[in-house]
Amino acid sequence: MAEAPLNSPQKPDAFVMTPERLRRQRIAKFLGEGFLLVVASFVAIVVLFIFYFVAVDAIPFFQQRGFGEFFTSTGWYPADEPGEFGALAIMYGSGMVTIGSALIAVPLGIAAAICLSDVLPFAVRQYAKPVIEMLAAIPSVAYGFFALVIFAPLLQNYGGPLLMWTWWLIAGPFVFLAVIVVSDLVTSGSQSTDTRKTIRWTVTVVFGVIALFFLYYVGRTLNEIQILSGTNALNVSLILSFMALPTIVSVSEDSLQAVGRELREGSYALGATRAETIVKTVLPAASSGILAAVILGIMRAIGETMVVWMASGNSSHIPEPWFNYLDSIRTLTATIAGDMGEADQVTGSARYHVLFAMGLLLLIISFVSNLVSERIVVRQRKVLAGE
Amino acid sequence: MNNSSTMNGSRKAGRTIDIVNRGLKSRYRKEKRFRLYGILSIVASAAFLAFLLTSIVMNGYSAFLQTYIKLDVPIEAGMIDESNPKRSNFQGIIKSAIREYYPDVTERREKRELYSLFSSGAAYQLRNNVLDNPPEAGTTLSLWVLADDDVDMLMKGHMKRDVPESERRLNDRQLRWIEKLENDGRIEKRFNTTFFTSGDSREPELAGIWGAVRGSFYTMLVTLALSFPIGIAAAVYLEEFAPKNLATDFIEVNINNLAAVPSIVFGLLGLAVFLNFFGMPRSTPLVGGIVLMLMTLPTIIIASRAALKAVPPSIREAALGVGSSKLQVVSSHVLPLALPGMLTGTIIGMAQALGETAPLLMIGMVAFIVDVPGGFTDPAAVMPVQIYLWADSPERAFVEKTSAAIMVLLGFLIAMNALAVVMRKKFERRW
Amino acid sequence: MLMLAGALSVIGCGQKAEQPAAKGEKAAGEVEQTEEAIESARDYISIVGSSTVYPFATVVAEQFGKTTDFKTPKIESTGSGGGFKLFAAGVGVEHPDITNASRRIKKSECEMSAENGVTEVVELKIGYDGIVMANSKKAEPFKLTRKEIYLALAKEVPDPSGEEGKLVPNPYKTWKEVNPELPETKIEVLGPPPTSGTRDAFVELAMEAGAKEFAWLKALRKEDKKKFKGIAHTVREDGAYVEAGENDNLIVQKLDANPDALGIFGFSFLDQNTDKMQGAFVDGVQPAFSAIADGSYPLSRPLFFYVKKAHVGTIPGMAEYLEEFTSEKAWGDEGYLTEKGLIPMPEEEREKYASIAKNLTPIVCDEL
Known part of the structure; x- marks a missing residue:
């Protein structure tokens, strides 16, 4: 029992903390923690290391050629002697496909996230979530192959009709919704119930007919469009949007979940419908997290290489007119991947260094976006915890 | 509703409830539409996914079958060089066997067209057969040899027979010869083992992904061996030992930044540092593995941290209570409990690395490599890079091979992700 | 990190990168050493x-x-x-x-x-290797001269009015405008991007040769070669020449879908696709094995x-x-x-x- 004090030598096999053991433990702790610290710092230092090495090879370009041409000229002729290194058109191409993919992925992603977190019953959610996760698991080369071999010919051969049907399928419901909303607004003034109903019906029908004609006319014009090159900005934007979607959905969903039940239940208690709760209460509360999700999704799109290399056409020019997504473009990532073969890999020249300059640009954009999105997420957490 | 007993109260109540009821219908309508949009977006994603996968499968499933032709090869005396059988003229033997089957083809141009129906690999199939069981002179071997990729395309229906001759790659004469084979039952499609056992080739019918699979395997080994220990160590430090100071913040921020680096920049790094500065060999799994390790680290660290966080503080406190040092708490108690979660994260990280292509392009893995790699410093291709190379080839038969390769790659990825999910379910402990 | 550093140093020691030796004297000694x-x-x-x-x-x-x-x-x-x-x-x-x-x-x-x-x-x-301009078999084969190729595809061409020494931005929109005997279809050529060797070869063999047919340009070449190359090698950017990317399969599909267009690629690729494509005659010679081998087809390298x-x-x-x-x-x-x-x-x-x-x-x- 506990009669003998712990330090008594009557129990020789008891664990007794001697000064010797203590010292050994201290040494072990120092070494062990030290080793772990070193490893963790290594990981952190790798980032700086990457930045350093890319910058070291990028700076010679700016020393040789200055900043002006790179950022303002569209003439990209690296093979000429002396070469021209105007990367403006390439940056424009990167921007074009990023914005294009964001336009598709952001509404789709946020809607899907809301659906997953608030709308769908749990059982259905079990099936829906893997669908989104599968999109994330597909390797980029498979997307690139699909874009090049299946989607590009589709666009080339059936471009017009494809655009027409997409227009009808997507714009259609929105237009009809607008019709209903507008007719609601217009007829909200009157007092009596019966006349108001008939007026509303006639207004709806009139607007509906106008909308139908509008849809039809635009659709037929789209049908006539001949897509000359299936490898273009539209192709890439569409595929990239599905690649960015899983990121946006999962981070947004986390953010929506983080809002917590109190806010939602308070809203329901006041009599709001589910849609109203989501739109008016939950979304604003999660808005910063959703913004962070969007930024992360956009980062994914900017940094993607294989899909753009295979399916963007790789033509370094600003499309005519500037919003023409049916034209081929070139992005920063594809230029790095593609031009490295021809560039002077060994002894160093402007052609080699300019690619590192592009890499540096990409790196800076990624870091800044990452930092911003981190800040936003941290702030949201603080705000929610404080409330 | 028209209760006028209480003055202001009921009238106000009436009005509010009226207002509410009036707006209710439209609000319910909005609710339905809202739900519809949400569901539509999921449906759109599912539809796209289905379209993508179906088109790849439709293009690729035919690659699992390959057309073979049964050829009777008479081995006469003198054909096989006794002293060095490997150097015998197997191409010539095959050609004479073909000529025997089609005795009325004599003109040189026609003979070339006839020979082109058979794969150039047929001679090697004969060679392997002869070397394994040396035949006696005078016997006739009956071999199923590979057909040329054009014949394969025809038999699979990708090449139409009823279009005019100039729009076909096989002319009418060749079609007649193939019909003769069909009538004699000597041409059929069999399971394509070549696809799974050989390396890359310029001839589509001889091309396989085994080389790429092994290359991927070696690369993954390097990545795993490097990133698992480093990742776990870093996660353990950050979760268990790191004090809350600026240095720790700095480390955490930078680990997040590492995840943000675009993949092509890792390729630039691999090129500038590992190839140019350190002089490591190009196109090898060793360099590929190191580059991929840098990309996988953030995934492993984040997942491991989550696993460590999930272990309740009571475990730690109990261990401390019986006198363990901090290090013992972590190594003997916390770590084993968090290990399943860490492994799950590692598997997911590996799956991501398996599908990466862009960084490997820059370190020279875009090369024609036929031999199956035997070690870490042999030149190798990995599966996604092989897919990329085949996607660029002019022969139409490569389209189905590329799709089949994507199917194999996706198969691996799905298996790995499923393993991770199963592990998570099995070992997840509810505290 | 220790493992990584260890691995790197072991490998690095084995194969150090060659520092580019600018001195010739050292080279011989180094060759023996590295052998x-x-x-x-x-x-x-x-x-x-x-x-x-x-x-x-x-x-x-x-x-x-x-x-x-x-x-x-x-x-x-x-x-x-x-x-x-x-x-x-x-x-x-x-x-x-x-x-x-x-x-x-x-x-x-x-x-x-x-x-x-x-x-x-x-x-x-x-x-x-031959470089061909091919179109879909659905259309008539083209018969071009190198001069016409230059006039159709260059960014700047000699003034059509004949004034010597003057260059104008390319005004030709249809093939008929270049040569009345050619079809009245829009000039639409899909070709390789500037980074491609095929493009370099095409520009040198076809366009430069075509430009030289103008006497004053030929003289300019002797005086100021760089300026001549600038005129002869620069391809128009107004949409008539479309950079069709590196994937030849897609070019074939485009040409198949658009029979009025021409594509530029290597002869080996045309050979693989003779069921769909036909090569244009250049200076009267059709691209074929024998013609390229004996040198009569001009665009070969x-x-x-x-x-x-x-x-x-x-x-x-x-x-x-x-x-x-x-x-x-x-x-x-x-x-x-x-x-x-x-x-x-x-x-x-x-x-x-x-x-x-x-x-x-x-x-x-x-x-x-």
């Missing part, structure tokens, strides 16, 4: 270079690997320029043994190689590969690889390379290069 280093490491041939020669080199490599006990050479498609830079960097295991090229080595590249210790370079021509003599004997199999490539069954009139679309050289040329390969006769930089 010993070669013995240890690599047992496969490392080849880089042109993407045009790549399809042919890979076939030979595969045959070589199958028929001998040597390992199959590893071939990278880096482009001719990039290949030369890698090749010229020095002698040693970490440098490639052979580079493929769709053009001859330049004097500057040869001299740079020598400065880095690559003093004995063997030049081997393997055959010819020779293909080469360059070998480091210092590596032969140390990297196993190089002599045998050369033997395979220069054998009749590979590059002869009935060889397997011809089946892939390579145009073979005339017999005397083949014999000449076969003996150069056997004797490993190096080229002299000054003769370039």
Whole structure:
């Protein structure tokens, strides 16, 4: 029992903390923690290391050629002697496909996230979530192959009709919704119930007919469009949007979940419908997290290489007119991947260094976006915890 | 509703409830539409996914079958060089066997067209057969040899027979010869083992992904061996030992930044540092593995941290209570409990690395490599890079091979992700 | 981190990168030193270079690997320029043994190689490649002259009014405007991007030759070559010439869908797609094997590969690889390379290069 004090030598096999053991433990702790610290710092230092090495090879370009041409000229002729290194058109191409993919992925992603977190019953959610996760698991080369071999010919051969049907399928419901909303607004003034109903019906029908004609006319014009090159900005934007979607959905969903039940239940208690709760209460509360999700999704799109290399056409020019997504473009990532073969890999020249300059640009954009999105997420957490 | 007993109260109540009821219908309508949009977006994603996968499968499933032709090869005396059988003229033997089957083809141009129906690999199939069981002179071997990729395309229906001759790659004469084979039952499609056992080739019918699979395997080994220990160590430090100071913040921020680096920049790094500065060999799994390790680290660290966080503080406190040092708490108690979660994260990280292509392009893995790699410093291709190379080839038969390769790659990825999910379910402990 | 550092140092010590030696005197000593280093490491041939020669080199490599006990050479498609830079960097295991090229080595590249210790370079021509302008078989075949090609595709052309010395932005929108006998279809040509060797070759063989047909331009070439090249090589950017990317399969599909358009690519590709495409006549000659081989088709260029003599004997199999490539069954009139679309050289040329390969006769930089 506990009669003998712990330090008594009557129990020789008891664990007794001697000064010797203590010292050994201290040494072990120092070494062990030290080793772990070193490893963790290594990981952190790798980032700086990457930045350093890319910058070291990028700076010679700016020393040789200055900043002006790179950022303002569209003439990209690296093979000429002396070469021209105007990367403006390439940056424009990167921007074009990023914005294009964001336009598709952001509404789709946020809607899907809301659906997953608030709308769908749990059982259905079990099936829906893997669908989104599968999109994330597909390797980029498979997307690139699909874009090049299946989607590009589709666009080339059936471009017009494809655009027409997409227009009808997507714009259609929105237009009809607008019709209903507008007719609601217009007829909200009157007092009596019966006349108001008939007026509303006639207004709806009139607007509906106008909308139908509008849809039809635009659709037929789209049908006539001949897509000359299936490898273009539209192709890439569409595929990239599905690649960015899983990121946006999962981070947004986390953010929506983080809002917590109190806010939602308070809203329901006041009599709001589910849609109203989501739109008016939950979304604003999660808005910063959703913004962070969007930024992360956009980062994914900017940094993607294989899909753009295979399916963007790789033509370094600003499309005519500037919003023409049916034209081929070139992005920063594809230029790095593609031009490295021809560039002077060994002894160093402007052609080699300019690619590192592009890499540096990409790196800076990624870091800044990452930092911003981190800040936003941290702030949201603080705000929610404080409330 | 028209209760006028209480003055202001009921009238106000009436009005509010009226207002509410009036707006209710439209609000319910909005609710339905809202739900519809949400569901539509999921449906759109599912539809796209289905379209993508179906088109790849439709293009690729035919690659699992390959057309073979049964050829009777008479081995006469003198054909096989006794002293060095490997150097015998197997191409010539095959050609004479073909000529025997089609005795009325004599003109040189026609003979070339006839020979082109058979794969150039047929001679090697004969060679392997002869070397394994040396035949006696005078016997006739009956071999199923590979057909040329054009014949394969025809038999699979990708090449139409009823279009005019100039729009076909096989002319009418060749079609007649193939019909003769069909009538004699000597041409059929069999399971394509070549696809799974050989390396890359310029001839589509001889091309396989085994080389790429092994290359991927070696690369993954390097990545795993490097990133698992480093990742776990870093996660353990950050979760268990790191004090809350600026240095720790700095480390955490930078680990997040590492995840943000675009993949092509890792390729630039691999090129500038590992190839140019350190002089490591190009196109090898060793360099590929190191580059991929840098990309996988953030995934492993984040997942491991989550696993460590999930272990309740009571475990730690109990261990401390019986006198363990901090290090013992972590190594003997916390770590084993968090290990399943860490492994799950590692598997997911590996799956991501398996599908990466862009960084490997820059370190020279875009090369024609036929031999199956035997070690870490042999030149190798990995599966996604092989897919990329085949996607660029002019022969139409490569389209189905590329799709089949994507199917194999996706198969691996799905298996790995499923393993991770199963592990998570099995070992997840509810505290 | 310790493991990583350890691994890196072990490997780094084994194969240090060659610092580019700017001094010729050092080069000789270094060559001997690195020859010993070669013995240890690599047992496969490392080849880089042109993407045009790549399809042919890979076939030979595969045959070589199958028929001998040597390992199959590893071939990278880096482009001719990039290949030369890698090749010229020095002698040693970490440098490639052979580079493929769709053009001859330049004097500057040869001299740079020598400065880095690559003093004995063997030049081997393997055959010819034709560049064709093709359209879909659904339309009529085109008959063009090089002058018309220049006028249709250049950014700036001589003033149509005939005033000498004056250039205007290209005004021609249809083929008929260039030559009344051509169809009245919009000028639409899909071609390779500026980074492609095919583009360089096309611009030199077709457009430059076409520009020279104008007397004053021809004179300008003698006076100010750079300015002439600027005029002759620059392709119009107003949409008539579309950069169709590197994937030839897609170009075929585009041409199939749009029979009015023409595409520019290598003859080997046309050969693979004769069921859908037909080549345009250039200066009256239709692109065909015989026409390219005997030189009557004007848009053809020779293909080469360059070998480091210092590596032969140390990297196993190089002599045998050369033997395979220069054998009749590979590059002869009935060889397997011809089946892939390579145009073979005339017999005397083949014999000449076969003996150069056997004797490993190096080229002299000054003769370039």
